[in-house]
Amino acid sequence: MRSPTTWRRPAMWHVFRSDDRLLLIIAGAVVGICSGVAAVVLNQALIAVLGWLRSYHTYGWSVLLPAAGAALSSLFLNKIMREGAGHGVPEVIYSVSRYGGLMRLRSSFSRLISSCLTIGSGGSAGPEAPIVMSGSAIGSNIARLLSLNDRQRVTLVGCGAAGAISAIFNAPISGVIFSMEVILGEWAASHLIPIAIAAVAGTEISYLLQGRQIPFSHQQFNIGFIEILACIGLAVLSALASIILTRTIRAVHHRADHIRWPAWLKAAGGGCAVGIIGLYLPMVLGEGYHAIRTMIEGHFAPGIGLVFIVCLAKIVATALTLGSGGSGGIFAPCLVIGSFVGLSYHRVLVYLWPAFDWVQEGCFVLLGMAGLISAMLQAPLTGIFLIVEITGGYEVILPLIIVSAISTSLCHYVEPASFYLKDLVDKGQLLRPGTDARVLADLEIRELLETDCISVHADMLLREFVDIVKQSRRNLFPVEDRRTGHFLGMIYMDDIRPYLFDPLMYDTVLVGQLMDTQVKTVAPDDDVLEVMERMDADHLFNMPVVANQRFIGMISKSTLLDQYRKELMVQTYHLNR
Amino acid sequence: MHSQLLHIFRNTPLGRESFMQSLYFCKNVGATPVVHIPKHIKFLMYFDNDVVQVDLDGSYLTDPETAEAHALELITSYDLTPKFLTPKNFTASTLPDIPTNFDFMCCPRSVSDLSSKIGLGYIGPRVRRIVSSARFPVLITSPVFKPWKRLAVFFGGSANALNALKLGLRLARETGVPLDIFTQAENHSREDYEAIVQEHNLMEELERLQRNWTFFEEGTFESNLYVVPHDALVVLGACGHGLIRDLVFGSKMEQIQSTIPNNLLIVGPYYTAGL
Numbered sequence: 001m002r003s004p005t006t007w008r009r010p011a012m013w014h015v016f017r018s019d020d021r022l023l024l025i026i027a028g029a030v031v032g033i034c035s036g037v038a039a040v041v042l043n044q045a046l047i048a049v050l051g052w053l054r055s056y057h058t059y060g061w062s063v064l065l066p067a068a069g070a071a072l073s074s075l076f077l078n079k080i081m082r083e084g085a086g087h088g089v090p091e092v093i094y095s096v097s098r099y100g101g102l103m104r105l106r107s108s109f110s111r112l113i114s115s116c117l118t119i120g121s122g123g124s125a126g127p128e129a130p131i132v133m134s135g136s137a138i139g140s141n142i143a144r145l146l147s148l149n150d151r152q153r154v155t156l157v158g159c160g161a162a163g164a165i166s167a168i169f170n171a172p173i174s175g176v177i178f179s180m181e182v183i184l185g186e187w188a189a190s191h192l193i194p195i196a197i198a199a200v201a202g203t204e205i206s207y208l209l210q211g212r213q214i215p216f217s218h219q220q221f222n223i224g225f226i227e228i229l230a231c232i233g234l235a236v237l238s239a240l241a242s243i244i245l246t247r248t249i250r251a252v253h254h255r256a257d258h259i260r261w262p263a264w265l266k267a268a269g270g271g272c273a274v275g276i277i278g279l280y281l282p283m284v285l286g287e288g289y290h291a292i293r294t295m296i297e298g299h300f301a302p303g304i305g306l307v308f309i310v311c312l313a314k315i316v317a318t319a320l321t322l323g324s325g326g327s328g329g330i331f332a333p334c335l336v337i338g339s340f341v342g343l344s345y346h347r348v349l350v351y352l353w354p355a356f357d358w359v360q361e362g363c364f365v366l367l368g369m370a371g372l373i374s375a376m377l378q379a380p381l382t383g384i385f386l387i388v389e390i391t392g393g394y395e396v397i398l399p400l401i402i403v404s405a406i407s408t409s410l411c412h413y414v415e416p417a418s419f420y421l422k423d424l425v426d427k428g429q430l431l432r433p434g435t436d437a438r439v440l441a442d443l444e445i446r447e448l449l450e451t452d453c454i455s456v457h458a459d460m461l462l463r464e465f466v467d468i469v470k471q472s473r474r475n476l477f478p479v480e481d482r483r484t485g486h487f488l489g490m491i492y493m494d495d496i497r498p499y500l501f502d503p504l505m506y507d508t509v510l511v512g513q514l515m516d517t518q519v520k521t522v523a524p525d526d527d528v529l530e531v532m533e534r535m536d537a538d539h540l541f542n543m544p545v546v547a548n549q550r551f552i553g554m555i556s557k558s559t560l561l562d563q564y565r566k567e568l569m570v571q572t573y574h575l576n577r
Numbered sequence: 578m579h580s581q582l583l584h585i586f587r588n589t590p591l592g593r594e595s596f597m598q599s600l601y602f603c604k605n606v607g608a609t610p611v612v613h614i615p616k617h618i619k620f621l622m623y624f625d626n627d628v629v630q631v632d633l634d635g636s637y638l639t640d641p642e643t644a645e646a647h648a649l650e651l652i653t654s655y656d657l658t659p660k661f662l663t664p665k666n667f668t669a670s671t672l673p674d675i676p677t678n679f680d681f682m683c684c685p686r687s688v689s690d691l692s693s694k695i696g697l698g699y700i701g702p703r704v705r706r707i708v709s710s711a712r713f714p715v716l717i718t719s720p721v722f723k724p725w726k727r728l729a730v731f732f733g734g735s736a737n738a739l740n741a742l743k744l745g746l747r748l749a750r751e752t753g754v755p756l757d758i759f760t761q762a763e764n765h766s767r768e769d770y771e772a773i774v775q776e777h778n779l780m781e782e783l784e785r786l787q788r789n790w791t792f793f794e795e796g797t798f799e800s801n802l803y804v805v806p807h808d809a810l811v812v813l814g815a816c817g818h819g820l821i822r823d824l825v826f827g828s829k830m831e832q833i834q835s836t837i838p839n840n841l842l843i844v845g846p847y848y849t850a851g852l
Binding site: 082106144444 | 579581609619621623624626627628630632658665666667668669670671672674676678
């Protein structure tokens with residue numbers, strides 16, 4: 001008769017509950033496979049659409065293609081899927097940061113379709129962020145299906161991101177590192193194994209469906225000491241390009257926000273501008289991997305001036321595409337712009353010191369890509385391992401480390417938050433596990449309430465109050481109106497001690513005459529972080545919590561710190577295992 | 578403990594009726610109405626294990642410049658303290674996150690579909706998702722303001738019905754209105770149901786607060802529902818049984834919401850009741 005509701009919570013089933021780690025590993029593999037399939041589907045769809053539209057890009061009216069693609073993409077996202085637009089990865093980080101990785105089911109496919117429309121029609125954006133978002137949403141919804149807890153859900157979100165990056169670049173290590181460095185923001189052993197399994201699953205599914213193709217061909221580079229020194233200059237240029245790209249995208253985005261056009265029309269406007277640029281410089285259109293391959297192989301014909309112009313044009317085209325509301329990510333544009341930066345720098349070096357036997361330009365193309373990815377995402381390990389894996393060799397590991405480390409540091413100096421995190425940091429919404437803000441955000445006033453205070457009435461004589469003091473273990477007393485129950489103020493023992501020891505006052509003084517009416521109060525739904533700041537600013541150790549004009553309890557720093565410690569232990573438990 | 582009810586305000590005559598139900602409920606229960614006047618056509622609610630996107634019917638954005646004044650006027654007419662909710666967090670720039678740490682939420686039968694579709698037998702998909710995910714009970718209002726003078730709890734013995742019973746007892750205690758209990762006997766005797774109540778130490782409280790416990794031992798559930806007082810707030814559990822059982826035999830909640838026009842207070846599977 002009492003029907004159990006465990007059917008709604010499969011994670012409660014004994015078969016799953018027997019071993020949590022095994023459950024996560026199996027679920028991680030499933031998420032990795034799903035992410036891999038999503039990556040292959042989008043990749044094949046892009047190949048098909050780009051191939052179909054390639055012949056049309058020779059016509060003058062083709063400037064309208066990116067406009068149409070961006071407009072359709074915007075309409076699809078806003079009218080059909082009713083999603084808020086965005087680049088994808090920040091939304092994933094936000095959900096991990098604030099809501100234990102909860103994501104909508106629709107996010108598992110909406111960005112695949114919208115980014116296919118944007119990029120396939122020629123928009124300058126990358127498919128990686130949409131696939132990461134899809135993979136993460138798949139992970140989140142599988143966790144929901146299994147009724148997993150927040151921590152396990154976050155792991156599966158990381159699995160989705162790792163599976164996506166691994167499948168796109170056939171680079172499982174980069175997938176793992178990207179997931180932990182960028183998405184989760186923590187290196188916990190409990191995450192590592194499921195994420196690694198997901199990365200392998202994503203890579204294998206990509207192998208299975210697309211064959212063992214490495215995105216960029218493997219080249220042998222013999223890099224010497226002078227070239228390693230020269231990498232410092234490349235790191236500076238990469239950081240500069242990254243800052244310009246970040247600021248240009250944000251500037252276009254803010255400008256577009258202030259234009260009172262429908263979202264689809266703004267996206268179309270941006271797409272049209274990209275189409276015009278593409279008419280003269282077609283290599284800025286789409287994801288741009290073909291140009292990277294040519295540069296790595298050393299077959300990129302245009303001279304240094306044109307390379308520089310194309311680099312700037314790609315930055316502008318990317319900013320127009322993404323800033324105006326097109327759907328896609330910055331990963332691929334970063335690789336393209338980085339490769340142009342590396343190529344330009346190499347050609348400048350060759351021009352300045354023609355007698356020196358410089359390494360092939362493909363090497364600097366790779367280093368430029370690593371530098372820009374590292375600086376843009378402020379994730380040096382992701383940049384290093386991505387380039388190592390997609391080129392299939394470790395020959396350039398030393399200069400890769402130098403370029404990635406320096407470009408990340410320089411970029412961090414100018415832009416303290418990465419492109420993905422900047423908005424979240426600005427809004428105070430980046431709450432990484434184990435940090436002060438995250439611990440306080442996870443506490444609620446309701447769970448900190450101390451309800452052992454005895455309320456007194458304003459019309460009470462001091463004699464009656466003294467009797468209450470004898471029973472109380474607290475040295476503060478909320479004062480209420482006897483008739484309405486409304487909170488009127490507080491009595492602090494320290495303030496009234498002289499009256500307590502003067503019996504003459506007992507029958508002449510009322511509690512209402514002794515109370516402090518200028519008390520700062522807290523509401524039950526106030527943020528604990530804000531309350532803590534108010535306590536610090538006013539040097540308070542206790543504050544009354546008042547709701548609907550009624551006293552409901554006290555909040556004290558000692559209870560807060562006690563709960564803080566417990567919460568911190570919960571959040572960092574996995575680090576000590 | 579102080580409790581709060583979330584209400585998404587719709588600045589239309591239909592919205593006013595819903596809002597008056599919320600205010601009447603708050604007045605009786607001693608809860609504070611927390612009013613959200615939407616600025617965007619959609620919002621997200623992050624629950625413990627689900628995220629629900631509520632795509633509002635366009636009428637929720639009617640005359641935004643008068644919405645707050647209309648809401649304020651109604652709140653003060655009920656002598657309640659106004660409290661407006663402004664979202665602090667946004668998943669996307671046009672997608673605010675509405676907190677979910679309330680004690681009650683008021684919904685009309687649908688928040689996403691045209692109001693012309695709202696009628697007996699229809700509860701919109703978003704409202705269903707909220708009921709099945711929320712820790713709080715959801716007050717589903719009748720289309721026009723209908724003050725309730727008593728409580729009617731449907732108790733079928735499931736875990737959710739037990740939570741509904743606990744909630745009914747709490748409300749009866751807090752509001753002082755009479756409590757009636759209704760049970761459709763399904764191959765079980767009255768003693769079986771009483772044993773469940775006894776097992777959960779509710780019998781004493783029940784005997785103190787209940788006025789009648791009506792057992793329907795004959796007739797169909799729908800026809801028996803005629804005896805439910807028209808002016809009762811109906812408290813019931815939802816999603817207490819398995820999906821397959823609901824599909825094959827039908828759900829009591831569906832039968833109730835299709836038959837009686839009363840205000841419904843629905844307790845979902847994640848609600849944790851306390852006496």
